[in-house]
Amino acid sequence: MARQRPDWNPELLRKHRGEVGLTLEETGEKLREIAERHGFNIAANFQTIWGHEKGSVYPGPHYRRAYCRLYRRNEAQLGFRKALPGEDSPVAPVLAPASTEQNVLDQPDTVRQALSSIREGTEDVDSEALRSRVIDAWRRRTGGGSVDGPAVILVGGYAGSGKSEFAKFLGGLTGWPILDKDSLTRPLVDQLLVALGGEAHDRSSALYREKVRPLEYRCLMEAAWDNVDCGTSTILDAPFISEFSQAEWMQRFHNRCRSKRVSVATIWVECDPESMREYIEFRGAARDAWKMESWDEYLQGLDLTMRPQGPHFVVDNRLGAAVALVDEARDVLSGGGL
Template structure:
């Protein structure tokens, strides 16, 4: 609600709609088209849009992402939140001249802008080199030749940080296979926990951490090596909390990759606690039940300043800023627009 979101200005959402001459019904139709194109979970109608513009209901994460795609603005420009440093802020005038209305960028510009979210986390990595590897695969296909051999990208971060969205974006651009830890192992992990006397969706107990998690990650890494041994660049999607925090683990992995002429790109996706909570609550996964029920205890156990040990990259997804750029690039690549 507005009273607990002091940075929310719902009038800006209405102003954007009126500026381009859309009715509430038109807006709902276009939001539904965007949702279908992007896989957003919304069922927009004029009552819902009216409640958003009146400030009685704060739009959920998928609604906000859809609004951003419809109006070609970021969340700050639509009044959902304050602007991050360097981010475009809301326009001061109530109606911008047609010449200043934002147009979708061309495909290369949109992809470059989204990839610029990847920055150096340490001085011994080169974000431009990694971006060029991704761009080369996008332009020439996953089998694009490289004298440097395959690359393995490890996309990690806390639950709800946006790591899976970013990993999927990289995979969609490059056509490199994505190995998602949960997709690979969840059914087996659930049954193993039950067989050991635990609960299927438990991800917080010592039983899971000590008896199950090590094998979960072992399965993920073995599947990755199968690809890499065949010269196939691969993207891994998992929290990697314990792994990234261990300098020895990181060094052993780097050494094994170097021996096989495989380049390594660990990416840590940063996010703020409120955004993580919103996305965890929104997805409603059974494995997140304890996090939601004991949020203060859960969040107090996270090191929000954590960075991977050794060479790594960082994506700043605070307030969903990086994922918003990903959404724009996807929109451009799919030919989306009004």
């Protein structure tokens, strides 16, 4: 049964299309250009767009992100959902490609806006210092400059929270390598589970949690130490649920980084259950089958108030708000015009 979306106002899509003077075919062409630029998985034919505007088909996450880039509006302003605090300010649409000079001038402000999603989760961290470090790394990539010692950024969150998108954004800005737990270990984890008598895509059994998961995270962390030992800053992308929950683990990690003169930033990406479910369903990964089949049971096992032990930052990606800012920054940085 389809989920009810009482806050959806599909008429706004047609209204915005009319304001910029696009036909359905032209809209589809521009959406496909945006999809190619951002790696979105959409077909964007005029029948689908018409279904979105008439309210017969609710746009999936990639379609909504593409519409936001096309109309220079956030999801609330396009009628997909209610607004979060601070999302009600209008954004002027831009349909013509901006000049190279204008794009360069806009880039720092857009990067700062996207990084503004990072806020202090505890009083002993400085979000402005972290943003400055990331912006400095981005500027060094484009214009040169001095460099501090290496840094390690841990980006964690529940499945479907948007942590990988945010980690990729930080990696794209800084040029720092991203170690994604699944990409790094999944083939070995799958085969190890089978060899131990389990199922390749199991991520919920005691066998996985007790026998396999510790080795999975050990591989991730050892790869990170190899990087920082070479003076290379690194971004780690993984749920880190158990690790962030343990004050002892966090303290050991900070102590080891301190001994290596490595700075640390722990980022927790928070999200609402409905958005997480939608993204998990959308990606269709085999490892998520149990989550989808037993969503209520899975959700009961999540602590939505969880925060990492010790100093940390929080990115508010409820309703995809932080990822929307990331998309906007990527567009400006790529010089993408509509």
